[in-house]
Amino acid sequence: MIRKQDIGALFLRVFLGAAFFIHGLAKFQGGIGNTAGFFESLGLPGFAAYVVATIELVGGLAVLLGLGTRVISFLFAVILAGAMVKVKFAAGFLGNDQMPGYEIDMALLIISVYFVIAGSSLFALDRLFFRSKAE
Known part of the structure; x- marks a missing residue:
């Protein structure tokens, strides 16, 4: 039986998966070297841009398909927390004339934490590989 909560999840x-996939794709299409340079301007190692973009691209697709949702959502939460602290908090919740605020990042963070806690099994590939004994 499909519950309303499962449909919402x-x-x-x-x-969440589509948003991260698109962000990861944009980083690679826009020139990952530019993103690496931006990371370095923040005091982060440039190679972290490759790690983040790969997690966003591959992880976004995996979450979209329901594969490893809890683990990848945890990685998304770490990325979002880092982005908020390093970049977005300075602009405030709604942003300023230079950049958007952290309201969207906060929403994505909360969604990611939800999946870390609750998971999502409706139409998820994880159900094919990890069937619970209750099913």
Whole structure:
């Protein structure tokens, strides 16, 4: 039996996965070297841009498909927390004339934490590989 909560979680999972996939793709399409330079300007190692972009791209696709949702959502939460602290907090919740605020990052962080805690199994590949004894 499909519950309303499972349908809601599916919508959130698809959105989260798609959002991260698109952000990761944009980093590679826009020139990952530019992103690495931006990371270095923040005092972060440039190679971290490759790690983040790969997690966003591959992890976004995996979450979209429901594969490793809890683990990848934890990685998303770490990335979002880092982005908020290093970049977005200075602009405030709603942003300023130079950059957007951290309201979207906070929403994505909360969705990610939800999946770390609750997971999402409706139409998820994880169900094929990790069937619980209760099913």
